[in-house]
Amino acid sequence: MTRPLLLLSATLLFSAPLAAQQIQRQLGDFDFKLGTTPSRSMAQGLISPSASGAFHGGLDLTHRSGWYVGQYAPSMGLSAASTFKLDSYLGYKQRFTDSLGYEAGLIRYSYPTLSRPDSHALYGGLSLLGTRLGGALNDNPSNRTGTLFADFGHVPLIQASVTLKVAHHRLGTPYTIGDGSQVDSFNDWSLQLSRPWLGMDLDLIYSNSDLSGGGCGAYSGMNTFCDGMVTLKAQRSFF
Template sequence: MLKSCVILFSVLAVCPLAHAQIFQRELGDFDLKLGTTPSRSMAQGLVKPTAPGSDAFHGGLDLSHDSGLYFGQFSPNMGLSPASTLEVDSYMGFKQPFDQTLGYEVGLIHYSYPKLSPLDSQAFYGGLNLLGNRFGVSFSHDPDRQDSTLFADLGGTQPFGIGVSMKYTTHQLGTPTSVDGGAISSFSDWSVQLSRAWKGVDLDLIYSDSSLSGGDCSAYSGHNSQCDGLLTLKAVRSFY
């Protein structure tokens, strides 16, 4: 049963860099990318997606070699507003296709919060790309918790032009959180997203939920913006 429903309409017209801008050039055997959106499908989005409501200003760089080796940095949050915190994600990995239909990717990503250094963490990630569909897994180790994520993006199979992506994560807390009637040491959350472009507007229908409910939600600290079931309709239009 859905416990809440939210409809969000966003218009990105603040500056030209607000929507998926990428500058790319070749440097010998290396390929350099500078942009406002993550260049790596696995290094960003799989492990810790950009939180809703984060700064409009974000970006980074990515340097990849013909051999498949790559590394880079991306800041999903520049910490420009009082309610946000500067985050810098540094990553390196290896990506290689077997042929035109199958490939793999493995890597390591380090999350740094310069203003909150004790919260630095790292994660290992990997995945397969099969006919344009991505399947990934990640394991992260923070100072006080461990998270394991399974991810699937069926971008290569879009019935009626609708993209489907799913994520499931288990969270193991280092220190149990006290709640009414006991303590919470672990929980899980998940989300399903349907995406479609319509007349220049990117439409996303997202359902998210977790294994916690009621008073236990005071212990929630997962990927979703809300502990209880949430249905969100998001519409984004770029004027650039």
């Protein structure tokens, strides 16, 4: 997928006021999707999140055999405060029954406009009775990461969908704090509750890590901030 095509998807779909919009077409044995959020189930929980207010979008192409390929740009880098990011993935998905299936694939995280090296992650998981359980291993030399991802679907008790992510990060080079102590690994996590309300999609997200104080200088995890943060997102579709 070229940058002009990604620019087209981002232009059609602006992140801040829009919900998860998607254009879908059947092309012979292929299913083509273009949207503001990644359509792939396990990859959707493991790719980089979209920056608030940034143009983002991507596409997904699936063959009837179960093989699929896609690209998603969490940020198109159209403003001075943002960077062009691109997550590319290739995978395979199959279902044994309507309530049981599996998925596995490879994601490449890249920054086409920067000189920093790309990183890769192997991911896989199971779909069972409406719940998705997955994991990934990212072998980035500067931050080797293992991630667990769980989407519990709609939970009737709280009338919301529940998603949980937990990650363990091991730094390639230990980070030295001002008092002389070092950080060579850390954990972070996020919990997201989602539900529709008055035509909008509401997301309540809590994120945190086990770093604090000067140790936060070593943070390079999946969340925006090292310290505990509660975020409320409201998105509405125009059509």
